[in-house]
Amino acid sequence: MIMENIKKYYRRYVQLIAAVLYNCNFTGFVTGKIYKGDTKGLCVPGLNCYSCPGAVFACPLGSLQGAIAKSAYKLPIYMLGTLLLFGIFFGRLICGFLCPFGLVQELLHKLPFPKIPKSNFTKALSYIKYAILAFFVVAIPLIKLMPGFCKFICPAGTIEAGIPLILMNGQLRDKIGPLFSWKVFILVLCILFCSVCYRAFCRFICPLGAIYSFFNPVAFFGFRVDKDKCTGCNACIHVCKMDVEKVGDHECIQCGECRKVCPEGAIGFCGKSGKASLHKEGGKNVG
Amino acid sequence: MTFSAKIIRAILFITAVGLLVGGIFSDGFKDVKSKAEVVCMECIGIG
Numbered sequence: 001m002i003m004e005n006i007k008k009y010y011r012r013y014v015q016l017i018a019a020v021l022y023n024c025n026f027t028g029f030v031t032g033k034i035y036k037g038d039t040k041g042l043c044v045p046g047l048n049c050y051s052c053p054g055a056v057f058a059c060p061l062g063s064l065q066g067a068i069a070k071s072a073y074k075l076p077i078y079m080l081g082t083l084l085l086f087g088i089f090f091g092r093l094i095c096g097f098l099c100p101f102g103l104v105q106e107l108l109h110k111l112p113f114p115k116i117p118k119s120n121f122t123k124a125l126s127y128i129k130y131a132i133l134a135f136f137v138v139a140i141p142l143i144k145l146m147p148g149f150c151k152f153i154c155p156a157g158t159i160e161a162g163i164p165l166i167l168m169n170g171q172l173r174d175k176i177g178p179l180f181s182w183k184v185f186i187l188v189l190c191i192l193f194c195s196v197c198y199r200a201f202c203r204f205i206c207p208l209g210a211i212y213s214f215f216n217p218v219a220f221f222g223f224r225v226d227k228d229k230c231t232g233c234n235a236c237i238h239v240c241k242m243d244v245e246k247v248g249d250h251e252c253i254q255c256g257e258c259r260k261v262c263p264e265g266a267i268g269f270c271g272k273s274g275k276a277s278l279h280k281e282g283g284k285n286v287g
Numbered sequence: 288m289t290f291s292a293k294i295i296r297a298i299l300f301i302t303a304v305g306l307l308v309g310g311i312f313s314d315g316f317k318d319v320k321s322k323a324e325v326v327c328m329e330c331i332g333i334g
Contacts, residue, residue: 034324034325034326035324036324037324038320040319040320040323040324041316041317041319041320041323042316042319043319049327049330050322050323050327050330051326051327051330051331055323057323058319058320058322058323059323059330062322062323062327062330063319063322063323066318066319066322067315067318067319070318074313074318075313076310076315077306077309077310077313077315078306078307078309078310078311078313078315078316078318078319079310079315079319080306080310081303081304081305081306081307081308081309081310081315082307082310084299084302084303084306084307085300085303085304085307087299087303088296088299088300088303146329147327147329147330150327150329150330151329151330151334154330157327157330157331157332158331158332161326161327161330161331162330162331162332165326165331166331172326172331172333175333176332176333177333177334179332179333179334180331180332180333182332183332184332215299217292218288218292218295218296218299219296220296224288
């Protein structure tokens with residue numbers, strides 16, 4: 001029974017464990033002070049604000065913007081190496097398993113609101129994140145020397161760091177202004193959209209997902225289709241809530257839901273063959 | 288996975304390790320730590 005439960009919800013458990021490991025400075029949530037240990041020099045693979053009172057590692061996106069802002073006198077090779085290594089090993093498997101904000105979005109989507117299904121329109125919106133990556137993560141830090149995405153958009157920073165720190169720290173509370181209101185507005189929008197649209201932030205906005213998406217086709221770990229077994233029924237595409245065109249493409253977060261419905265067992269992890277699904281009806285010419 | 292994809296993967300892996308090692312030797316670790324161990328005013332919406 002326990003093993004069945006673990007097998008059924010293994011991705012949720014991995015997401016929870018990752019979120020707790022990233023934020024295990026529990027005393028920070030009481031004192032309102034952030035962790036200053038040596039592990040703060042290491043980045044986690046997922047989106048997790050380093051100013052969160054619980055965070056014991058650095059945010060890869062915040063660190064990348066900081067490094068780009070300083071790139072006039074020092075190339076950001078440490079951050080490029082870190083992101084390249086995460087990408088080449090896991091690709092967007094990180095989005096599906098190791099991102100705390102991805103977990104938050106999935107839980108929000110469980111709220112009983114009407115849902116917006118994926119469509120050609122959502123597929124078109126999914127390219128916005130590349131523009132956000134280029135403008136807020138690269139151009140603004142290069143030109144204005146500040147972390148554009150963290151400052152103007154990142155809802156993870158607002159929910160994990162901004163709100164807890166401002167609630168616990170009177171000095172910070174006195175400094176809040178229009179920017180904080182703007183960030184809270186973005187956070188509320190994000191919560192609303194994620195309640196009605198599966199992983200809306202992840203699909204349309206997240207520049208970290210955009211970076212990892214480039215590595216999805218060549219990453220060491222991820223779900224692959226055995227072309228000899230695949231009959232092209234498209235049951236995998238039909239069940240997927242992301243805007244994928246095929247398993248493992250740049251939009252695939254490697255959640256493995258497609259493996260459960262493949263009638264031929266053609267989808268496996270890292271080339272290992274999967275088991276044929278009993279849900280044969282899911283495999284009938286859905287595409 | 289095609290042979291060319293495997294080659295690309297190997298090249299990217301070697302590049303990643305090279306950049307990471309180079310980054311550590313050029314104090315990239317310290318730079319990230321120094322930014323992450325203070326409250327990021329932009330991140331929390333104060334500016």
